[in-house]
């Protein structure tokens with residue numbers, strides 16, 4: 001039996017300075033599709049625009065890919081480095097009669113369009129050089145243009161959009177190689193995709209028109225066309241084209257907000273793709289379920305509330321070590337100091353009581369502040385009001401009682417409840433001073449959780465510090 005062809009997908013971002021979430025989602029779809037099928041996922045940097053393609057802009061793409069965990073096979077390909085190859089193909093097309101030399105100058109083309117406009121004709125340029133006898137060719141600079149079919153239609157059989165027809169009389173003889181010898185984008189994409197063995201072109205539907213032109217190059221050269229899959233773009237919640245005013249458009253902005261990468265993958269996967277009613281899923285499930293048939297034809301809408309709930313679900317079910325790794329990455333990314341060993345150990349121990357309702361990494365850090373802070377703890381204003389003279393007296397007594405108590409939840413609960421009752425108080429009344437002493441805050445995890453996480457010695461030291469405060 002013939003070996004089924006190996007699937008090869010790619011992401012081909014133009015470096016613009018950030019990695020847009022649309023690009024991230026396209027990369028993710030390509031990655032899921034290839035990875036689940038034992039295929040290859042390639043990265044090509046479309047860096048032919050030399051003004052924009054700085055090393056920093058390329059780095060921003062690599063950073064976005066790495067943060068999202070989208071590993072690519074082999075080295076990233078630079079489109080610019082392949083310019084000689086693109087030119088070679090343009091010349092091969094010329095030699096085979098699929099393209100022709102066009103000696104028209106910019107001014108002549110402009111004049112043609114002006115005249116067409118004035119006469120109310122289509123401004124699509126029809127070069128007089130298409131059928132010119134080569135003996136009439138001048139000895140001057142020329143562009144190489146595709147000899148595109150004039151009649152009939154170019155039909156793109158798209159895995160998402162269905163069959164899309166483009167009338168050939170509305171497509172001009174596009175330039176493949178400019179008169180200065182530089183290849184056009186349209187040619188470069190096709191040559192690169194062919195040379196890279198790309199079998200599936202999955203990208204934004206803003207490239208659907210390009211697919212028609214690119215298909216003409218494939219067909220002229222007799223190359224096997226890839227499967228086309230043009231995904232609707234991401235829109236804002238109001239249905240308009242996504243822009244800054246809808247929220248962050250760069251994927252790293254989400255990293256900086258403290259969205260865990262696995263949650264971002266889940267969220268982006270659901271943006272324009274569905275599997276029944278499943279909203280929350282793991283990477284393994286996404287890999288198992290993802291298919292082009294699940295991509296919708298309507299633009300997906302960015303919904304930051306939903307992202308919150310997706311992030312909350314992932315945080316709650318992630319294992320503690322993975323969360324600690326996410327937090328370490330988040331602190332480094334946002335330029336915050338790394339955790340000390342003690343902070344790391346305490347936070348890891350506290351994770352069970354922090355991750356349940358947190359929707360982002362900074363929320364975990366905020367809730368886990370008691371595990372990160374060091375003595376002497378200065379209570380904030382809301383906490384300080386709980387440390388009046390009476391409360392300090394109770395804390396002092398409690399410290400003595402806890403000196404020899406065994407350090408487990410039952411004993412701590414019994415001891416603290418008993419201490420409250422001895423003063424005719426409900427336990428809740430004691431919680432305020434305890435939170436103030438242990439965390440310096442009035443909103444914290446339960447006092448038992450805090451005491452168990454930081455341990456006897458640190459707990460008693462913090463209680464002693466608070467009991468002996470002035471004021």
Ligand code: GLU
Nearest residue numbers: 012013014046189203207
């Ligand atoms: N460089 C193009 C972009 O960033 C993508 C080209 C393609 O996927 O064919 O939009």
